[in-house]
Amino acid sequence: MFRELAALTRREFLKLARNPQAIFTSLMLPILYLLLFGNGFSFNVAQYVNPSLPIPPREQLLGLLDFYFRGAPNYYSYFAAGMVGFVAVTATLFIGANVIFDKLFGVFKRTRGTPAPSAAVFGSRLIAGSAQPILLAFFVMGLALLFAHVSGLHGLSITGSVGVVGGLQIVAAIMLLSIMFATLFLTLGVLIDVPQTYFAAVNVINLPVLLTSDALYPWGTMPAWLQNISSYNPVSLAVNVLREVMFGSGSYPYGPGVYLLGLFAWAAVLVSVAILLVRRALRPLE
Amino acid sequence: MTSTAAIQVEGLKKIYDGKILAVDDISFTVQRGETFGFLGPNGAGKTTTVSMLTAGLRPTVGKAIVDGLDVSHDPDEVKRRIGVIFQESTADGDLTGRENLEVAAGCFGIAAAEGRDRSRLLIDQMQLTDAADRLAKTYSGGMRRRLELAVGLINRPRILFLDEPTLGLDPQGRAGFWGFIRKLRAEDGLTVFVTTHYLDEADEMCDRIAIIDHGKIVATGTPSELKDRVGGDVVSLRTPEGVRDISPILSPLAGVTSVQKQDGTYRVKCQHGETFVPQAVAACTQAGVGVIGVTVKRPSLDEVFLDYTGREFREDEGPTATDRAVMIQRIQGQMRGRR
Numbered sequence: 193m194f195r196e197l198a199a200l201t202r203r204e205f206l207k208l209a210r211n212p213q214a215i216f217t218s219l220m221l222p223i224l225y226l227l228l229f230g231n232g233f234s235f236n237v238a239q240y241v242n243p244s245l246p247i248p249p250r251e252q253l254l255g256l257l258d259f260y261f262r263g264a265p266n267y268y269s270y271f272a273a274g275m276v277g278f279v280a281v282t283a284t285l286f287i288g289a290n291v292i293f294d295k296l297f298g299v300f301k302r303t304r305g306t307p308a309p310s311a312a313v314f315g316s317r318l319i320a321g322s323a324q325p326i327l328l329a330f331f332v333m334g335l336a337l338l339f340a341h342v343s344g345l346h347g348l349s350i351t352g353s354v355g356v357v358g359g360l361q362i363v364a365a366i367m368l369l370s371i372m373f374a375t376l377f378l379t380l381g382v383l384i385d386v387p388q389t390y391f392a393a394v395n396v397i398n399l400p401v402l403l404t405s406d407a408l409y410p411w412g413t414m415p416a417w418l419q420n421i422s423s424y425n426p427v428s429l430a431v432n433v434l435r436e437v438m439f440g441s442g443s444y445p446y447g448p449g450v451y452l453l454g455l456f457a458w459a460a461v462l463v464s465v466a467i468l469l470v471r472r473a474l475r476p477l478e
Numbered sequence: 479m480t481s482t483a484a485i486q487v488e489g490l491k492k493i494y495d496g497k498i499l500a501v502d503d504i505s506f507t508v509q510r511g512e513t514f515g516f517l518g519p520n521g522a523g524k525t526t527t528v529s530m531l532t533a534g535l536r537p538t539v540g541k542a543i544v545d546g547l548d549v550s551h552d553p554d555e556v557k558r559r560i561g562v563i564f565q566e567s568t569a570d571g572d573l574t575g576r577e578n579l580e581v582a583a584g585c586f587g588i589a590a591a592e593g594r595d596r597s598r599l600l601i602d603q604m605q606l607t608d609a610a611d612r613l614a615k616t617y618s619g620g621m622r623r624r625l626e627l628a629v630g631l632i633n634r635p636r637i638l639f640l641d642e643p644t645l646g647l648d649p650q651g652r653a654g655f656w657g658f659i660r661k662l663r664a665e666d667g668l669t670v671f672v673t674t675h676y677l678d679e680a681d682e683m684c685d686r687i688a689i690i691d692h693g694k695i696v697a698t699g700t701p702s703e704l705k706d707r708v709g710g711d712v713v714s715l716r717t718p719e720g721v722r723d724i725s726p727i728l729s730p731l732a733g734v735t736s737v738q739k740q741d742g743t744y745r746v747k748c749q750h751g752e753t754f755v756p757q758a759v760a761a762c763t764q765a766g767v768g769v770i771g772v773t774v775k776r777p778s779l780d781e782v783f784l785d786y787t788g789r790e791f792r793e794d795e796g797p798t799a800t801d802r803a804v805m806i807q808r809i810q811g812q813m814r815g816r817r
Contacts, residue, residue: 199584199593207572210613302568302629305534306585307554 196312197319200303204320207290214286218324222279222332226339230271231346260412263439267410268346272336273438274407276329277431280366281402283325284373285394288381291317292390310474314466317378318371325370350438358437361448365433365455372426372459379466382473407431426458483543484510484637484669485531490540492526500526502693503540508686510636513663513670515684517677517779523693524673525565528641531671532562545636558586561635565642565673569622569629571615575606578614578625579632586633593632600628604658620651627658638662640672644679652676656683677779687779689786696786705777708785710735711751715744715758716771727761751775 208214264270294300303313333348340347352358377394384390402408404418405427414422422428432451436444485508492501501523508514516524529535531542533553542549545559570578576597583593601610604624609617614625623643630638640659644652656679662668674680680687681701688698697704710733717724724744725737733749748754751774762769775781 195584195587195589198590199581202584203570203573203577203581206577207570210572297571298564298566298568299570301534301564301566302582303585305532305557305562305564306582306633307557307587308585312585 193309193312196306196308197315200308200312200316201319204316205323208320208324218283218328219331221282222275222328223335225275225278226272226332226336227345230268230275230336233267233271259443260410262406262411262435262443263351264435265349265351265439266346268336269349269351269439270410270435271408272333272348273434274405274431275336276332276366276434277369277405277427278402278407279332280325280329280369280430281373281398281427283328284321284370284377285398286377287317287321287374288377288379288384288390288394289387290321291378291381292384292387295385296387304474310471313474314378314382314470318374321374321378322367322370325374326366329366329370348438352436352438352440354437358448361433361437361452364452365430365448368452368455368459369426369430372455372462375459375463375466379469382470401425401427405431424454426455429455429458483507484512484545485514485671486541486543487527487531488541490527490530490542491538492523492530492535493538500693501530504688504690504693504695506688506695506698508669508671510669511663511667512685513659513672513683515680515687516671516673516690517675517680517687517783518673518690519675522690524675524690525641527690528562528639528671528673532560532639533557558633559636561630561633561638563623563626563630563638563640563643565645567622567626569614569617569625571613573614574611575614575617575621575625575628576601576610579628582629582632588633596632596634597628600631604628618651619647620654623647623651623655624658627655631662635668637669637671640670642673642675644674644676652679659683677783681779689783691783691787697782701779704779704782708747708777708781710747710749710777711754712775712777712781713746713748713751713754713758714771714773714775715746715762715769716742717744717762717767718770721767722765724762724765724767727765727767728758731757731761 261267261270264273291300294303336348337350338347339345340349354362376397380390380393384393404421405425406414406419406422407427411419411422429451432444433448433455436448436451485506487507488505490501490504491499493499504523504527506514516527518524526535530537531544531549533544533549533556536550544556547556547559549556569575570581573581579597579600580590580593583596584590588596601607604627606621606624606628609621614622617625627643638659644655647655659670660683663670672680672684684701686698686700687704688695689704690696697707699707715724715728719742723739725739728734728737728744728746731748731754733754734746735749736747738745746754746758755772755774759769759772
């Protein structure tokens, strides 16, 4: 099993490395969002609160804005953390399409013609397919931190004390989110044979998941029903971990560990369903 | 099952979606070291048969024993012991030739160092040394086919399945490919199961042939046996339109075994074509019927196919049974999606 997994994983990374256009395209989306969308929408909370205002209204206003952005010092910082979750999902969208193209070009058939176990066939794609969004998520975080030091641009300002445990919690949240969506889209790629059907299915999943999360909207401005949905959304759960660790836990009812647990439950359910479906689809005899 | 049999098939049947009968109750045996040809037009059931024998498709009914193993019970072990060259190109274009081989070796659980050694040997054997580190998408059709053959041999199989291996290759590429197969057979005593619709290839390369049509095996034998069964030479005589039927004139002539009329042409099987033609022309002239065209053919597999199926080999080439099943599944899927 290990040799088969190693050989097929090597193949996936070789293909990834030989497709610089795909890497460039996947970098462009977060760069444009960080540079244009984030800066376009951003405003500094404190800047709009008149320091000469009497103390109670000032505190009330700051408290309200703090509620909107869940402890983040400004919208950009709030949004940048959300973008990390956003790319961890969007970078997995094409993973299943690669399976479909490999089916169309006969490569998948050849692999299936060998005794390589289905776990190795799926696992190799999952490893390579999750690595890209994980790396991209950290790239986004690094870029947003860098922008904070560029004159004229908004950037990510970390106001909490992250520490080792917090850092590990951020890594775990990004990894769980990427693996979960990579699993989901890979499974679709294994089950679907036609690229158009796959992309239609991806849109049906991707947009509702992202738009019912608080990755991009200020949480406090959401209507209550959307806040409720958002609370269970896996993207929101991952982003909650990031924001809580980066900006402090004052605005959250639970600690990052609870959100991580929720994310883990989502991942466990999705991976279990995927195993059932993929084992059925990739059984030795069709 | 006999101990020398490499492949034994008994009553094998494949029905797609409970509706499309692609392979209909076929039985045959392939001996070890033999090159066995599966001959038939597109849609005859060749690829479906190969898919079942290579543990890619579950038979609906029947038994297939490959290298002593039942493909339905031990599909992974069967895959470990065989090599398969698929009809379509399966080389990974974004990988070099060498990487294609090394990845394939890994898929068989071969250790990386051993995989590298085997890849190097096969690259040399297939004369791909200069192109080994180039991406496979830059290879010519013939080079890709040689690479796929090398991939099919990476696990040192005892039985090699070739599904339309020279489809789309130019005559030079075809000759080159068969040269490699001939060499492999001589050196390793490999059993080869090949499907093809190139009759000349089957005639030249195969020890025995099974002719399949509409999912059924209609004849099995060595190429010479099959040609002998046609009954000597085949003479085609053409008469002008509207003249009387000359079958009664031709049938009594010496050495004639059968006369068939097809679209104004008489297909006469006889022992010696050269001596029959002057007799036939004279007899027709005497009866007042002119003969406007004559051809004499030594029996070929074309004639054998025509003899067993009543049709020209290439007259009804259409989508394969597998293609038809896939098309139906897609249409059904799209219809379900619209509901």
